[in-house]
Amino acid sequence: MANSKYEYVRNFEQPDVLLPNTWIVVRIDGRGFHKLTAKYSFEKPNDRRALDLMNAAAAGVMKELPDLVMGYGISDEFSFIFHKDCTLFERRASKLTTTIVSTFTSHYVFMWPTYFPSVLLTPPLPSFDGRAVLYPSVTNLRDYMSWRQVDCHINNLYNTTFWALVQQGGLDAKAAEKELTGTLSSHKNEILFSRFKINYNNEPEMFKKGSVLFRDFEISSSAETTAPNPTSAPVPSDSATSPDIAPPAPLSKTAAEKDRKRRLKARIAIEHIDIIRDEFWDQRPWILSGKA
Ligand code: DGT
Ligand code: MG
Ligand code: MG
Ligand code: MG
Ligand code: MG
Secondary structure, three states: OOOOOOHHHHHHOOOOEOOOOOEEEEEEEEOOHHHHHHHOOOOOOOOHHHHHHHHHHHHHHHHHOOOEEEEEEEOOEEEEEEOOOOOHHHHEHHHHHHHHHHHHHHHHHHHHHHHOOOOOOOOOOOOEEEEEEEEOOHHHHHHHHHHHHHHHHHHHHHHHHHHHHHHHOOOOHHHHHHHHOOOOHHHHHHHHHHHHOOOHHHOOHHHHHOEEEEEEOOOOOOHHHHOOOOOOOOOOOOOOOOOOOOOOOOOOHHHHHHHHHHHHHOEEEEEOOOOOOOHHHHHOOHHHHOOO
């Protein structure tokens, strides 16, 4: 293309390349969902259709972006993890974030009629914001995921108790809020059980734990013996004894392409399980190793 005198304006574009060798988390969040959930009369505090729709949209994102190793969703938000070795879009923050946000939003709107067949979607349509955050170690990354899952638990216990007091206990919102001010988890569990015969432990796992998405390579709990790639590196550790700072040996072009195809073909698992303890990660070493 011929240079024009206008070409110089390109210099106004600022680079936003993310630091190499760091885990990238893109978190998206529904814009004004307080209003949107009221407009469409989502069930309170959890609407299964809405959460299934969020998960379906997130699975669509994971399918289209094989570089993603995991997703985690609660309420109107989803966190997507790119492996620290990811080089997609030269690691440009805005390109990664906006691609995820728009892909997710497209799927959300496209799949709406599947999950809300009798509810016509009208403007203002659902939209999402997004941000990219870097985590330099596996510990930091797992602490991030734990933070979101703890948030899910705290909010869900509060909301479940709040709405029981309102819907079944006949309290108005103000009274319910007052009743719950300063209460510990144990107290909320007690309110649920003694007044409403609700055992919080028996609430749906999706509501209590959120939704964890990952590529399912059908590795059982005996991960070591059935791993598809027995030469795969162990899960990176950032402990003092084994600093995880050496760059990985680059895959050959054909190996990288094979890897990508494998990832593209893999089923996206959607589970509602604990990601705070080691078990989840120990049983699925390919998620953080990046070797699948
Ligand atoms: P934002 O994110 O600053 O644009 O504003 P919001 O209104 O999206 O606020 P946020 O993201 O902090 O809170 C999420 C809202 O969505 C909150 O009002 C609860 C609502 N919400 C999420 N999931 C459900 C659901 O399953 N059922 C109902 N009824 N509401 C839900
Ligand atoms: Mg927000
Ligand atoms: Mg929101
Ligand atoms: Mg939110
Ligand atoms: Mg273009």
